[in-house]
Amino acid sequence: MRPFVFVNIAMSADGKISTRERRQVRISGKEDFSRVDRIKAESDAIMVGIGTVLADNPSLTVKSPDLRAERRAAGRDEHPIRVVVDSRGRIPLDSDILHKGTGRRIVAVSKQAPPEKLEALEEYATVIVAGEETVDLTALLEELHRRGVGRLMVEGGGTLIGALFARGLVDELQTFVGNIVIGGEDAPTPADGPGLLREEDFPRLRLTEAVRLDEGLLIRWGVEKR
Numbered sequence: 001m002r003p004f005v006f007v008n009i010a011m012s013a014d015g016k017i018s019t020r021e022r023r024q025v026r027i028s029g030k031e032d033f034s035r036v037d038r039i040k041a042e043s044d045a046i047m048v049g050i051g052t053v054l055a056d057n058p059s060l061t062v063k064s065p066d067l068r069a070e071r072r073a074a075g076r077d078e079h080p081i082r083v084v085v086d087s088r089g090r091i092p093l094d095s096d097i098l099h100k101g102t103g104r105r106i107v108a109v110s111k112q113a114p115p116e117k118l119e120a121l122e123e124y125a126t127v128i129v130a131g132e133e134t135v136d137l138t139a140l141l142e143e144l145h146r147r148g149v150g151r152l153m154v155e156g157g158g159t160l161i162g163a164l165f166a167r168g169l170v171d172e173l174q175t176f177v178g179n180i181v182i183g184g185e186d187a188p189t190p191a192d193g194p195g196l197l198r199e200e201d202f203p204r205l206r207l208t209e210a211v212r213l214d215e216g217l218l219i220r221w222g223v224e225k226r
């Protein structure tokens with residue numbers, strides 16, 4: 001068993017999620033940022049790849065005091081569990097995700113991570129070891145489910161999202177398309193990594209919603225079961 005997995009990503013009108021320098025770019029407007037805060041508050045856990053932590057240093061906390069109060073009233077932590085996928089334990093110990101906001105953190109590593117780094121990390125986070133080289137995402141999701149995660153939001157980046165799609169581990173995709181053009185063949189996109197080659201392997205999506213939001217478009221897709 002694994003959690004319900006949904007990806008939320010903001011991309012430019014030309015399909016980029018950042019610049020070729022991997023610098024964080026504001027793509028969403030005010031309305032979309034509040035939508036993201038709400039769906040974050042509705043999740044049990046929120047996951048990113050180590051590339052996003054190193055590039056953006058996000059906290060992935062719930063920003064609205066009202067949404068945090070709702071979570072508290074429901075007997076939950078103020079913020080969802082923050083999960084970082086980080087085979088080699090590269091996460092800096094002073095990363096915001098390990099310090100900002102109350103609540104639990106999980107760092108998922110593979111057997112490649114140095115034991116001394118894991119020992120240091122355990123002061124701030126629960127460490128899950130899954131996989132030999134990179135993190136075994138199927139095993140990780142099963143472990144998260146065992147630890148009570150029913151609804152998992154994935155915030156990026158492109159490499160992690162591409163790997164989850166390639167393994168059939170995504171149930172829903174929410175994309176905000178913003179009114180900017182970033183360009184550049186090396187700028188990250190919503191599904192990076194090696195990509196898929198055979199049409200029969202391409203995940204098939206079912207459009208469930210397309211609405212105007214800020215100066216852009218929010219598109220929601222369900223992922224067909226294989």
Ligand SMILES: NC(=O)C1=CN([C@@H]2O[C@H](COP(=O)(O)OP(=O)(O)OC[C@H]3O[C@@H](n4cnc5c(N)ncnc54)[C@H](OP(=O)(O)O)[C@@H]3O)[C@@H](O)[C@H]2O)C=CC1
Pocket residue numbers: 008009010011017018019021022023024025027048049050051052053055056085086087088090134135136137155156157158159160161163188192
């Ligand atoms: N616009 C938006 O909404 C968002 C944009 N971004 C942008 O995305 C960029 C970062 O994306 P990206 O560089 O692709 O990094 P990711 O955040 O996707 O992290 C990828 C890394 O995760 C690690 N990893 C461990 N196991 C796996 C696995 N099984 N499959 C895939 N990855 C694994 C790998 O590093 P290792 O081998 O060391 O473990 C890999 O390089 C930044 O520019 C950021 O600003 C990010 C989030 C949202």
Ligand SMILES: Nc1nc(O)c(N)c(N[C@@H]2O[C@H](COP(=O)(O)O)[C@@H](O)[C@H]2O)n1
Pocket residue numbers: 009010024025026027028032033036048052056057058059060061155156
């Ligand atoms: N939804 C959305 N729109 C954008 O325009 C963005 N740049 C992002 N980026 C993501 O948000 C994270 C920042 O989180 P915190 O504010 O630090 O909690 C960043 O790391 C990206 O995952 N998202």
